[in-house]
Amino acid sequence: MTAALVLPDLTALPKTGPLFGRAALTARRKGKASSSIPANAVTLRGLRFDAAHIAAYNAVCGLPEGTFALTYPQVLAAPLHMHVLLQSNYPFPLLGMVHIANVIEQKAVLDLDASYDLRVQVGDSRRVPQGLEVDLRTELLAGTEPVWSAVTTVLHRLPGKPGARKAPPPPPPAAAAQYRPFSVPEDIGRRYAPVSKDYNPIHLYALTAKAFGFPRAIAHGMWSVARCLGELLPQLDQAPARLEVRFKQPLLLPSRVTLKFQARNQGFDFDLLAREGGKLHLSGRLDGSLK
Missing domain, CATH: 3.10.129.10 (Hotdog Thioesterase)
Incomplete structure (x- = not known):
């Protein structure tokens, strides 16, 4: 112990x-x-x-x-x-x-x-x-x-053979989804780093990211989810009280992405997807219930 x-x-x-x-x-x-x-x-x-x-x-x-x-x-x-x-x-x-x-x-x-x-x-x-x-x-x-x-x-x-993967959760009930495309610039990691104080080299330049096995720099995960909130918050009637997010695949810089979201109760379910190929970068749920 x-x-x-x-x-x-x-x-x-x-x-x-x-x-x-x-x-x-x-x-x-x-x-x-x-x-x-x-x-x-x-x-x-x-x-x-x-x-x-x-x-x-x-x-x-x-x-x-x-x-x-x-x-x-x-x-x-x-x-x-x-x-x-x-x-x-x-x-x-x-x-x-x-x-x-x-x-x-x-x-x-x-x-x-x-x-x-x-x-x-x-x-x-x-x-x-x-x-x-x-x-x-x-x-x-x-x-x-x-x-x-x-x-x-x-x-x-951890090293070794991975165990059996869990079955993916069932998809949510069908509902009308909305889509918001936007572009992620190549320098967003360098612009976000002074604010977040996160200067991890995988986010800054393609050259420094390649040293860690990435083909290009990748966006900070917390920037990506905050950028999604920037699209969602104006559509809520009240301040959100809960956010759940799971990061899936790295968002290479630069990229073109699409935020897919659908209303659920007082909030949204959302996914951030690559505009070409549909690779899933993150999935989340936002509840807007803070008075």
Whole structure:
């Protein structure tokens, strides 16, 4: 059993440059399917939102002006996710780790002038045919009350023959779908990186992405889902309270894509597809029920 670490509280987000440097050093880790996953945790105290940064995020993601997107705290928390996974008791390398899913819930309207605490903890893990999935749990706290939460799921691929794949879920009931085509520019990774502080080389240039096995740079997953929200939010009567998304295949840059969506209750089911060939990049569900 590997002991969990409750790390000292932070008063500022860790700088991502040193975090990526430390992540490269984790390549020597040799985690196995049987490895114990420690429930490392850390809390950032006194987080305050920056209106200029929110505006820059909205602009690069194509979100309506004045929006506080469900995805925004997730982006802020990313350095904390790296911080808990970089601790020496965590058995897997961060290089090659794949972000595969998110479930995000907003429980109350946020006061953007207030101070919050942001807490991250390593959560459940499970063996899947492709490797080991690990959940990272994030909460935005007003005092002791969570006002926003997320479960981020990452995949560590493991050597060996993969097990049997689960049957795909049944398709949703037939309904009228709408389609919104848009183009994803070649430089979107470089434009999003200063806002998200995610300078992973797979997102920046074709040359740096090729070093990691990609034919071209790929879009940040959280940019892709936020760009989908930019198309969906203007059509909701009220602010969304829940977002589920599962990332499927990398979105190479540049690309032409189509957002396919259909109404469901107070929200939408949606898919982001390649315009040629129909390759599925992500699937999601947005619930618009926050009063």
